[in-house]
Amino acid sequence: xxxxEFINTIKTVLNSSYxxxxxxxxxxxxxxxxxxxxxxxxxxxxDFITPxxxxxxSAMVNISDICASGAEPLYLTVGLSLPQDINNDxxxxxxxxMKDASSxxxxxGGDITGANKIFISVAAIGRTFGRKISxxxxxxxxxxxxxxxxHGSSSAGLRLLMNGQKEPEKFIQAHLMPSAQVxxxxxxxxxxxxDYAMMDTSDGLADALSQIAEASGVNLEIDxxxxxxxxDLKLFEDYENLIMxxxxxxxxxxxxxxxxxxxxxxxxxxxxxxxxxxxxxxGMRKSFTKTDIENRIFNHx
Amino acid sequence: xxxxEFINTIKTVLNSSYxxxxxxxxxxxxxxxxxxxxxxxxxxxxDFITPxxxxxxSAMVNISDICASGAEPLYLTVGLSLPQDINNDxxxxxxxxMKDASSxxxxxGGDITGANKIFISVAAIGRTFGRKISxxxxxxxxxxxxxxxxHGSSSAGLRLLMNGQKEPEKFIQAHLMPSAQVxxxxxxxxxxxxDYAMMDTSDGLADALSQIAEASGVNLEIDxxxxxxxxDLKLFEDYENLIMxxxxxxxxxxxxxxxxxxxxxxxxxxxxxxxxxxxxxxGMRKSFTKTDIENRIFNHx
Numbered sequence: 001x002x003x004x005e006f007i008n009t010i011k012t013v014l015n016s017s018y019x020x021x022x023x024x025x026x027x028x029x030x031x032x033x034x035x036x037x038x039x040x041x042x043x044x045x046x047d048f049i050t051p052x053x054x055x056x057x058s059a060m061v062n063i064s065d066i067c068a069s070g071a072e073p074l075y076l077t078v079g080l081s082l083p084q085d086i087n088n089d090x091x092x093x094x095x096x097x098m099k100d101a102s103s104x105x106x107x108x109g110g111d112i113t114g115a116n117k118i119f120i121s122v123a124a125i126g127r128t129f130g131r132k133i134s135x136x137x138x139x140x141x142x143x144x145x146x147x148x149x150x151h152g153s154s155s156a157g158l159r160l161l162m163n164g165q166k167e168p169e170k171f172i173q174a175h176l177m178p179s180a181q182v183x184x185x186x187x188x189x190x191x192x193x194x195d196y197a198m199m200d201t202s203d204g205l206a207d208a209l210s211q212i213a214e215a216s217g218v219n220l221e222i223d224x225x226x227x228x229x230x231x232d233l234k235l236f237e238d239y240e241n242l243i244m245x246x247x248x249x250x251x252x253x254x255x256x257x258x259x260x261x262x263x264x265x266x267x268x269x270x271x272x273x274x275x276x277x278x279x280x281x282x283g284m285r286k287s288f289t290k291t292d293i294e295n296r297i298f299n300h301x
Numbered sequence: 302x303x304x305x306e307f308i309n310t311i312k313t314v315l316n317s318s319y320x321x322x323x324x325x326x327x328x329x330x331x332x333x334x335x336x337x338x339x340x341x342x343x344x345x346x347x348d349f350i351t352p353x354x355x356x357x358x359s360a361m362v363n364i365s366d367i368c369a370s371g372a373e374p375l376y377l378t379v380g381l382s383l384p385q386d387i388n389n390d391x392x393x394x395x396x397x398x399m400k401d402a403s404s405x406x407x408x409x410g411g412d413i414t415g416a417n418k419i420f421i422s423v424a425a426i427g428r429t430f431g432r433k434i435s436x437x438x439x440x441x442x443x444x445x446x447x448x449x450x451x452h453g454s455s456s457a458g459l460r461l462l463m464n465g466q467k468e469p470e471k472f473i474q475a476h477l478m479p480s481a482q483v484x485x486x487x488x489x490x491x492x493x494x495x496d497y498a499m500m501d502t503s504d505g506l507a508d509a510l511s512q513i514a515e516a517s518g519v520n521l522e523i524d525x526x527x528x529x530x531x532x533d534l535k536l537f538e539d540y541e542n543l544i545m546x547x548x549x550x551x552x553x554x555x556x557x558x559x560x561x562x563x564x565x566x567x568x569x570x571x572x573x574x575x576x577x578x579x580x581x582x583x584g585m586r587k588s589f590t591k592t593d594i595e596n597r598i599f600n601h602x
Contacts, residue, residue: 006389006392009393014396016408016409024376024410026375029331033409033424035411035412037414037422039415039420042416075330079336079338079380082307092314095315096314106317107315111338113338113343114340115340115418116418117416117418119338119416123336123378125334
């Protein structure tokens, strides 16, 4: 896993307290910032996504990262590098998609250059004023685990696309045009008093839980039957895996006290230990270390 | 020129007051933000630049954009997409180069993914507190035109590299490891009272002057003999073109009142009219419209 090795190298060189969450919290400025790259034929294929949907998704994945921090998403910049065969309509549809996804968030600048494949890099800025900012290091034993969004739909949609299938269309839509959990994030960050962990499920629910467990030095125990998902996912034999390990739903998962948890969907509790534990309906318990989960995740390298 | 057409499309779709300068000025947050893409075999080649130099330059070009706004450069994020053949040493040297270039500026986050070519997108944030922020729309008739840095060295270096030559090495160094004009920017932005225009010379001195002239609806008249350059540039027959049209020196050019101008290198004055006018040592005057200059600039598409 080269990506992991590279990240360790970067952490060693930079020796920075900012690296660790999806957003960097720039306390001195009252802002958070995040940046994500989307690369053609690594993260998406023009065969499966329209320019409009690509613009939408590029904006939304970064808005989702801001939401995961608890900050208010406000601005985006876009670095776009495009091959020669891209025409003006593509650029127009891409930006309309970005704009439509960015309700309340303004696209304020960026760069446009040539390339041999489509490269998209979006940076997003959020304001922290009046909000408490999360960190994946903040989970504490006894906190409840809450989630927003349904889980598994996006990866079901990706599988349909890869298999050339078109139904159920809602899963394909979930994959191509996800929505960030703006209201969930706002409600928590504006009301919570204690430190809390929050992450989006861009790399899957199990990954988000595992990252929080690792960074906080705790075990996250969840009750599988409590996880919200679309009942039609049961069309897929391995739907339980889609729910736990499928990525790109852009739901949120947070660890919070009972006072906050009571208004949300509680799926489990923070315990002593490490890794994550899933309790299935038949009473079976499965435990996963961070390595177990990393090995199940699609690796871009 | 597709790039120009795309930018017009983007401006139409976004209809945003933020688009126009290299940095977006987010007044509500007291910050400016900029983002630039560097793409392998479009902006650089691994044959000519080391990973360390590439990291250095990636940081510096964005720090230069922040300096052009007059803000204090503070933070960078880096989206890096890398082909499979890139090894850990490359990543390490790249980040050390970035870090060395970023004296006083902290690298706080980003993203790392796969790709088929090296794709680098850096976002930079500057703080506006205690500084007056420039806009290329702000040039006013009667203001003096001042510059920082020497001009033409970087494009001379690029030409040496393309020709397989190694001397004079200082020009190659100027191309591969430019320096942003941090002190010039700070001194102006902290002291100036009136509105002013400032740009970096990333696409050449003539381009910066022309962009300011166009955005401000004025003519920029400069005295060629006042432009600082390295005397060894005269080794190149067309050194006057390198000075005016060669890019990537990352000097700064600004239009300011006499009270500020007196401490800097004055190369000309803002006049009524449009485009730019260059007065050469023999008294010859050459005028260039925006289109004349655009046609001379390397187009990435």
